[in-house]
Amino acid sequence: MKRTLVAPSILSGNFADMGSEVKNMKDIGADWIHVDVMDGVFVPNLTFGFKMIQDLRPLSELFFDVHLMIVEPRRYVERFVKAGADLVSFHVEAEKEIDATIEGIKACGAKAGLVINPDTPTDKFAPYIDKLDLVLVMSVFPGFGGQKFIDGSLERIAKVKEMRDRLAPSCLIEVDGGVTTANAESIAKAGADVIVAGNAVFGATDRKRAVEAIRGK
Numbered sequence: 001m002k003r004t005l006v007a008p009s010i011l012s013g014n015f016a017d018m019g020s021e022v023k024n025m026k027d028i029g030a031d032w033i034h035v036d037v038m039d040g041v042f043v044p045n046l047t048f049g050f051k052m053i054q055d056l057r058p059l060s061e062l063f064f065d066v067h068l069m070i071v072e073p074r075r076y077v078e079r080f081v082k083a084g085a086d087l088v089s090f091h092v093e094a095e096k097e098i099d100a101t102i103e104g105i106k107a108c109g110a111k112a113g114l115v116i117n118p119d120t121p122t123d124k125f126a127p128y129i130d131k132l133d134l135v136l137v138m139s140v141f142p143g144f145g146g147q148k149f150i151d152g153s154l155e156r157i158a159k160v161k162e163m164r165d166r167l168a169p170s171c172l173i174e175v176d177g178g179v180t181t182a183n184a185e186s187i188a189k190a191g192a193d194v195i196v197a198g199n200a201v202f203g204a205t206d207r208k209r210a211v212e213a214i215r216g217k
Contacts, residue, residue, distance in 0.1 A: 002193065004188045004194070004195055004215050005215075006029070006031050007032035007033065007194055008030050008034060008196075008211070009034040009176070010034065010056075011034075011047060012199050012202040012203065014202075018052070018056065019055075021202075022056050022060050023059050023060060024207070026060060029215075030201075030211055031194075032063040032065045033060060033062050034065045034067060035048060035053060036142075037069060037080070038069045041071050042071045043143035053066065053080065053084050053085065054083040054084055056084070057083065064084055064087070065086065065087050065174075066085035066087065067089050067113075067176070068091070069143070070094065071094050073088075073090035073094055073095050073101060074090075077110075078104065082108070085110055087134060088111075089114060089136050090113070091114075091116070091142075092114055092115065092116055093120060099131070102128060102131050102132065112131070112134075113135065113174070114129075114135055115137075116138065117142065118140065118141060118152075118156075125160060126167065129168045130167055130168045132171050134174055135172075135173055136176060137174070137175050137192075138177050139176065139178050140176075141177075142177075146198070146199050149177065149178025149179065149180070149183055153177075154186060157187065157191045158191055160173055161173060161191025172193040173194070174192065175187050175195055175196065181213040184214040185216055200214060
């Protein structure tokens with residue numbers, strides 16, 4: 001059995017004490033730290049920038065999974081990698097020069113990921129998947145935490161898994177949006193290698209137990 005990776009999204013953390021929140025991630029058994037970058041243009045919300053990531057980076061040795069929900073991501077990938085991103089993922093809906101953006105991320109020494117929204121066909125991954133380290137299937141529309149998992153997302157994840165297994169077996173599948181301790185097992189069975197969880201972790205009384213439940217322990 002594969003080990004599902006859990007990537008708590010610090011979007012759901014306490015912004016007034018983000019340093020402590022990031023330090024706590026290793027203690028609770030998180031595998032990665034998911035960082036949602038929003039620009040108020042591609043999505044109707046604003047979150048973190050370069051300096052936040054740069055300041056948080058020395059506080060944890062965990063993998064920084066930086067998800068760009070911004071327009072023209074190619075312009076900024078180098079700065080995010082320099083700030084401390086281990087992986088940078090960007091939306092197919094936000095960038096025309098997808099190949100060049102993937103190449104730009106890798107040239108900076110980071111891993112590259114591509115993201116699709118819930119209303120974007122899964123076959124949009126096909127031309128790029130063999131160049132990617134990760135594909136991210138959104139199971140809510142991006143922009144806000146705490147949303148409900150969209151019906152039909154499991155079938156989309158399974159389609160992406162079939163494509164990945166056929167075209168790029170080493171590429172990871174990540175799922176983000178509406179994850180709970182109740183639906184995480186189904187998400188993993190559908191094909192997710194990495195599960196992003198916000199409120200399910202940060203809103204839990206026992207965060208360590210929540211991470212274990214999401215992972216399937």
